[in-house]
Amino acid sequence: AQKVTQAQTEISVVEKEDVTLDCVYETRDTTYYLFWYKQPPSGELVFLIRRNSFDEQNEISGRYSWNFQKSTSSFNFTITASQVVDSAVYFCALHLRPSNTGKLIFGQGTTLQVKP
Amino acid sequence: SAVISQKPSRDICQRGTSLTIQCQVDSQVTMMFWYRQQPGQSLTLIATANQGSEATYESGFVIDKFPISRPNLTFSTLTVSNMSPEDSSIYLCSVGSTGEQYFGPGTRLTVT
Numbered sequence: 497a498q499k500v501t502q503a504q505t506e507i508s509v510v511e512k513e514d515v516t517l518d519c520v521y522e523t524r525d526t527t528y529y530l531f532w533y534k535q536p537p538s539g540e541l542v543f544l545i546r547r548n549s550f551d552e553q554n555e556i557s558g559r560y561s562w563n564f565q566k567s568t569s570s571f572n573f574t575i576t577a578s579q580v581v582d583s584a585v586y587f588c589a590l591h592l593r594p595s596n597t598g599k600l601i602f603g604q605g606t607t608l609q610v611k612p
Numbered sequence: 613s614a615v616i617s618q619k620p621s622r623d624i625c626q627r628g629t630s631l632t633i634q635c636q637v638d639s640q641v642t643m644m645f646w647y648r649q650q651p652g653q654s655l656t657l658i659a660t661a662n663q664g665s666e667a668t669y670e671s672g673f674v675i676d677k678f679p680i681s682r683p684n685l686t687f688s689t690l691t692v693s694n695m696s697p698e699d700s701s702i703y704l705c706s707v708g709s710t711g712e713q714y715f716g717p718g719t720r721l722t723v724t
């Protein structure tokens with residue numbers, strides 16, 4: 497079975513703190529994609545990153561970084577020097593390849609609150 | 613990336629009525645997807661809509677409740693039929709192929 501677990505339901509930090517959002521996934525497939533999305537209070541889903549299962553290189557984009565470890569089936573997301581605008585719900589998702597459905601399996605989401 | 617629009621952005625509906633949500637994409641896409649996000653919950657795929665064929669529904673979702681149309685490669689509609697308060701959710705349209713998935717702004721539905 498395929499599953500995505502985000503064990504942290506809510507995280508609260510003070511502005512400028514670093515914060516890591518955990519994501520653990522389960523799949524027997526060897527080819528898949530992993531995603532992170534941000535959902536601000538307005539409700540739209542904002543695409544942050546996609547990672548191919550064959551690419552274990554970590555990635556940094558500004559204050560955002562992602563750590564992909566196949567050995568532990570984890571794809572964690574770190575925000576450095578958090579800002580109030582980072583407050584949102586963050587979803588990790590799994591997409592199986594090849595797939596005729598394009599179905600994304602989402603974790604339950606982590607609500608991040610950044611306080612000024 | 614694809615630009616996706618949805619109408620309406622939000623609505624308040626009475627129990628027993630139906631609402632049709634429209635999804636428009638700025639480019640031709642093979643697959644379109646409809647997701648539901650109940651309050652405080654994650655996203656769940658309702659169905660996949662391919663142009664020229666019937667939609668494929670996920671377990672727990674049926675065509676009578678959520679009929680879908682896909683008349684061309686840039687447009688789809690989702691109808692929420694015979695609504696109850698449990699249907700209050702955000703409904704999101706999504707497009708993509710393997711490895712790329714983009715979402716519309718969502719339709720926030722409240723059923724009273």
